[in-house]
Amino acid sequence: MSTIEYLWLVPFLPLLGALLLIVVGRSMSKAAIAWIGAGSVVLSALVVIVIGIGFLSSPGVYEISVWQWFVVGNLNPSIELHLDALSLIFIFVITFVGFLIHVYSVEFMREDSGYARFFACLNLFVCSMLLLVLAGNLVLLYLGWEGVGLCSYLLIGFWYEDPKNGYAARKAFIITRVGDTAMLIGLFLLFSTFSTLDIETILSAAPTEWEQGSSIATLAALLLLGGAVGKSAQLPLQNWLPDAMAGPTPVSALIHAATMVTAGVYLIARMYVVFELSPVAMTTVGVVGAVTLLIAGFSAITQTDLKRVLAYSTISQIGYMFLALGVGAWSAAIFHFFTHAFFKALLFLCAGVIIEALHHEHDIFRMGGLRKQLPFVFVAFFAGAASLAALPLVTSGFYSKDMILWYAWAGEKGNGLLYAAGLVGALVTALYTARLVIVTFFGSARTPVSKKPGWHMTLPLGVLAVLSITTGFLEVPHNFWHGQLISGFLSDVLPATTIQPGSEAYEWLLQLVAVMATLVGVFIGYYIYMATPGLHEIVKMKMAPLHGLMQAGWGFDALYDLLFVRPVTWMARANRGDIIDGIYTGIAWVTMAANRAFAMTQNGVMRWYVLGIVVGALLIITLGIFV
Amino acid sequence: MNTDLLIFFISGGVAIVATILVITQYNMIHALLYLIVSFLALAVVFYVLGAPFAAALEVIVYAGAIVVLIIFVIMMLNLKKDAEEQERSWLTPGVWVGPGILCAILMIEILFVMLTGGFEGNATQAVGAPEVGRSLYGPYLIAVELSGLLLMAGTVGAYHLGRQRRKVIHRFLEMTDE
């Protein structure tokens, strides 16, 4: 208990770092900036480890109230940190991966003039993300939620001199804002029902307040889901993430792969009681995940930009997490988040090294042969890619993905369609991963390597590569042996998934099928891109329309442009003169016209005035006489 | 036809003719001289109407003071020959039409009112200066004082307006101060 008292230090240290860098960062040397920027997160990670040790010795749920935030009527949120197994896993990943990425950034961003700005934003992001996952009430969670959105916006548009980056930043911000608005309405709904936004209170009161399957529970869950799909780049708000790759690569690794985009997963897992009350919402979550993982996976096959491949892959993998959440496999989703954070961060960091080494070359078809030139990066990348593709037995991705597939089939809420989607997704994942590795690292070198990474960059790669392989062993399938650390760890917080009776017998079979899917995917990739040179060009030609559609992310951008952007810009253009304002301008115009008309009588010519007097007198006399 | 009526007609005719000449003259001095003739004729009309005091004032004040004042001003303006030419160019036949019609209508109305409004009877008896004076300093005393005030205001106003201010030309205020 004693060490957990210091939980407030965890978000506070990065906040302090951010404030320091914001206030005095301009006048500091780069070394000092690096020490403060990375050091605050390193310290935070150390505190998390100490707290984690304390937590493991006496698990439970801890509430640490820092201070009362504000009181408005019934709403009295406090700055209250809530530590349980779920948030511990998240803060561990955030601080640990965050620390590795900060170290990486120290070298990666060295040549950049916005060094202090970069670390300030990154620290602020870490602080916001920690607040998000540690929040004891939804108001604080929303603060963190918006904080990470802000930092994401700032960092996507980090190189703001290029208008394209600013556009990508705005796109990300506005699309997530759609989801945030839904979530905010959801919070209002929860508050109007429970008169509080304290998470624990809501979770304990919800089952008595709302009936199972009631429409209001469904509405609340769907509104929260709206926020989650916005932040986690799921259908239908997924199209901002590929463009978000405009930011620096460490940002893509930390924010748009490992942490922020999984905030939606965290939100749903945290509010799981509300979702369990509504089968419709659960099914929606599962379907959203399944559809997203498929369309993003297919899009990933066709991308040529290294970072965009990884971005689509991220969307696809988060789709897996949503799929798991949708079938009630809470711990499976968190486990996949856990492994994904490591291997996807690793892949992004490797991509960063490669892009740096090749003079900012993003096109994978202009890379090639990097296996010999950057052997260490190749090994690390291969470890991450293997995990992504879920190569059986040795990689973490295999275990987490297999767990999801297993529950998608055998879980009480699972069904064959979701399982099939996951299975096809696994094949597709293996295919595009194989393509990525083969095209990038094998074959002949097309662009010379100009720069080798230093230790700041290779150290995080090494650590993450090891973790990508090994974290899978924390949770192995039931039929291997009893080593379910993650779900055991989470059992206090999240309920175990019930299995349809009699399906245990198929578990071997399903694992075999999943392995087959992966291997088939890898083989197809090998066959197209390596075994028969030139085949991929032919395939591309044969399926040109489909290829184009997939490369454009299934045309969602064009669709939204047509549905939302065009009508709004059209209305803006139609209303350029401000129609409502026209009424008032019209009144003013009539008055002015009357003014001009009357002013004409005041022309200063005296004879007209005399004439006016005479005519007026004549009129009055005439009236006086004859009327 | 008695003599008074005859004198009335003659002097009234002279007044009308002189006034028509006033309004048709191009030369200002000529017009003013005709105006004096018109005033003098009217003074005769006043006299035959039994208002000798008013007749005297007409001659002294109107013909004597006011017209002379106007003549002084015209002399001060030092108008040249071209003023007359300009007057001629302004006074084209066309400008008579509108005012003529308006005045004809007004004249007809006034005649109509006069001839149907029960204005009849004769001026029978003269009202002399003593009666006027008694009335003036009796019931009309307040009005007389007000007239005095009006003349005072006129004097002050004329002095103030007629003063030629020394031009103070400031290099920044040149446009506003004239």
Place this chain on the structure above:
Amino acid sequence: MNAIPIEYGLILAGILFMLGMVSVLIRRNIIFMLISVEIMLNAAGLAFIVAGSKWTQADGQIMFIFILTMAAAEVSVGLALILQIYHQLKTLDTDAANRMRG
């Protein structure tokens, strides 16, 4: 003293007033306009005299005296204004003094 029918006096006043009014309307020269106003005032005074003599009362002449006073004041102020206008605009054209147009 004898009988002058007062309609004749009133008609004379009316004719003189009309002549003055026509002159005001047709002239552009500001001094002529002033003279025309004097004619009109004089005609009005005549009408008062005629009315006074009908009733054999002093009031008509008193009104004439007031009109006279007013005319004198008006002429003095008017002439001062004319001087200023001429000084500033170098003309007696009233149309030139239209700077106060709305």
